[in-house]
Amino acid sequence: MMQIDINHLNQYYGKKQVLYDINLSISTGMFGLLGRNGAGKTTLMKTLVTLLPTNEGEIRMNGIDIHDQKKIRSIIGFLPQEFSMYGNMTAYQALDYLAVLSELDKRTRRTRINALLDQVNLTIHKNVKVKAMSGGMKRRLGIAQALLNDPKILVVDEPTAGLDPEERLRFRNLLAEVSENKIVLLSTHIAGDIEATAENVAILEQGRIIFSDSIEQLLLNAQGKIFSVQVPRTELSTAKKQVQIISLQQEGSTSHLRFIGNPQAQIMQHPLVIEERPTLEDAYLYLLSMKGGD
Numbered sequence: 001m002m003q004i005d006i007n008h009l010n011q012y013y014g015k016k017q018v019l020y021d022i023n024l025s026i027s028t029g030m031f032g033l034l035g036r037n038g039a040g041k042t043t044l045m046k047t048l049v050t051l052l053p054t055n056e057g058e059i060r061m062n063g064i065d066i067h068d069q070k071k072i073r074s075i076i077g078f079l080p081q082e083f084s085m086y087g088n089m090t091a092y093q094a095l096d097y098l099a100v101l102s103e104l105d106k107r108t109r110r111t112r113i114n115a116l117l118d119q120v121n122l123t124i125h126k127n128v129k130v131k132a133m134s135g136g137m138k139r140r141l142g143i144a145q146a147l148l149n150d151p152k153i154l155v156v157d158e159p160t161a162g163l164d165p166e167e168r169l170r171f172r173n174l175l176a177e178v179s180e181n182k183i184v185l186l187s188t189h190i191a192g193d194i195e196a197t198a199e200n201v202a203i204l205e206q207g208r209i210i211f212s213d214s215i216e217q218l219l220l221n222a223q224g225k226i227f228s229v230q231v232p233r234t235e236l237s238t239a240k241k242q243v244q245i246i247s248l249q250q251e252g253s254t255s256h257l258r259f260i261g262n263p264q265a266q267i268m269q270h271p272l273v274i275e276e277r278p279t280l281e282d283a284y285l286y287l288l289s290m291k292g293g294d
């Protein structure tokens with residue numbers, strides 16, 4: 001059983017505080033960290049992988065204190081947001097180079113790299129130069145890189161940025177597979193990235209954790225709060241003033257709205273209003289709206 005414990009973490013850039021009293025317990029499996037751009041996700045990830053010093057508070061991984069940098073680094077793999085690798089090398093060469101830096105012997109390197117290439121579905125591309133790869137292939141190579149030392153904890157920051165829907169799905173499935181016997185900590189601003197794969201989620205908003213529980217619980221909170229309606233396009237601007245719109249589709253002169261319910265809003269009385277089953281995106285937006293954000 002893997003375990004990360006974060007207690008009363010405060011982080012600063014100079015005098016500017018960006019993380020406030022973070023408390024989290026994370027155990028084996030996929031854990032999602034959801035938050036808008038600038039919420040502090042990258043700062044938290046970089047702190048966990050010891051690229052930023054811990055200013056205040058305590059972090060332990062499997063009981064090891066974060067200040068024991070060498071031990072912590074030996075159990076962590078990291079795929080940063082801005083990941084780039086030796087473009088002129090092939091996929092295999094790049095991994096082999098990194099494995100040499102990690103002081104793996106020749107035989108271990110060969111077996112492990114081939115197994116990893118297989119796992120991330122890049123075996124047939126192993127002789128393709130990194131710079132010639134698609135975004136999705138590069139991200140998968142990034143995961144192979146992060147898994148080289150067989151880490152117990154894998155940290156991935158905004159892994160699906162810039163990927164097309166098919167690559168995104170493939171990448172999600174890969175992470176789910178990997179998380180079977182590890183902690184996979186995935187940070188994203190896209191709720192869909194963790195909807196099908198993570199069991200637990202923490203939501204970071206302006207440097208504070210505003211929710212930390214199961215995805216099921218987050219969905220339950222939004223139950224009975226999400227609605228849809230069709231109105232003539234001419235009534236759209238009135239509707240927009242009354243409720244927070246989640247999505248909008250125009251079809252000829254009709255507007256299909258999905259929105260967060262508000263008992264006081266007149267539109268709730270509309271005969272065509274239907275209660276919808278919340279998606280994670282809905283539930284996330286609902287939570288943000290409750291916290292006064294927008």
Ligand SMILES: Nc1ncnc2c1ncn2[C@@H]1O[C@H](COP(=O)(O)OP(=O)(O)OP(=O)(O)O)[C@@H](O)[C@H]1O
Nearest residue numbers: 013016018035036037038039040041042043044158
């Ligand atoms: N090196 C830095 N110096 C000063 N402020 C910083 C630095 N890096 C980030 N910040 C600020 O800290 C806050 C949190 O940034 P962070 O990158 O952790 O957020 P994020 O949730 O990861 O967003 P994004 O996905 O856009 O990177 C932001 O207000 C950002 O402007």
